[in-house]
Amino acid sequence: SAVISQKPSRDICQRGTSLTIQCQVDSQVTMMFWYRQQPGQSLTLIATANQGSEATYESGFVIDKFPISRPNLTFSTLTVSNMSPEDSSIYLCSVVPRLNTEAFFGQGTRLTVV
Amino acid sequence: GNSVTQMEGPVTLSEEAFLTINCTYTATGYPSLFWYVQYPGEGLQLLLKATKADDKGSNKGFEATYRKETTSFHLEKGSVQVSDSAVYFCAHTGNTPLVFGKGTRLSVIA
Helix, strand or coil: CCCEEEECCEEEECCCCCEEEEEEECCCCCEEEEEEECCCCCCEEEEEECCCCCCEECCCCCCCCCCEEEEECCEEEEEECCCCHHHCEEEEEEEECCCCCCCEECCCEEEEEC | CCEEEECCCCEEEECCCCEEECEEEECCCCCCEEEEEECCCCCCEEEEEECCCCCEEEECCEEEECECCCCECCEEECCCCHHHCEEEEEEECCCCCCEECCCEEEEEEC
16 A cells, blocks of 8 residues: 655645645655546546656646656655646545556645635 | 446435445456545545456445446445545546546435
8 A cells, every 4th residue: 555645735826826736655656646636526637757757748738837746756746837716626646556456645735726 | 448437426315325326447458446435625545446357345334346247346335324425436447547437426414
């Protein structure tokens, strides 16, 4: 299993600013993922965060808007840049310790942009 | 392709009612199957899983059986409680990361 500490748990931000979300895992994992969950919706994968290389972004998400760092196998950050009210969502990090096994999730960051 | 289809919510039940949330999947090979639960204001937690055909996953009174012949993994609970109010997601390992359904919101009223 894996335990993930994600912070902040929530924030209210002004439009045009940026917020960095951190995820710390209690063990080394290769596969880490960032999701967005808009109000009342399912999970949308933003990107796969690979240690030692650039993140791989899904269609509709770009590095300039959602830069990701993965400096080691236990830590990652997602930045939501130049925020607008449309970025108000829950952001979740997730790890899959072994291929074809379950995913573990952080507690989520509830972001409100005003 | 890989996908998960689960019944749309919201589902509203009275306390002690029987719960079924349907889930069917499309995948290549033989994926592992999962149900996740998301309580208000929290991240997703694994509720139960099954890794091969005919396996039954169970936890906290919830059960689901891996039915390969019908590609289904329906979630059931015999008597729901108010504390079961949450969003439930069906998922499988047909891809990395997991393939998730859209979620079903359950509200249990006293």
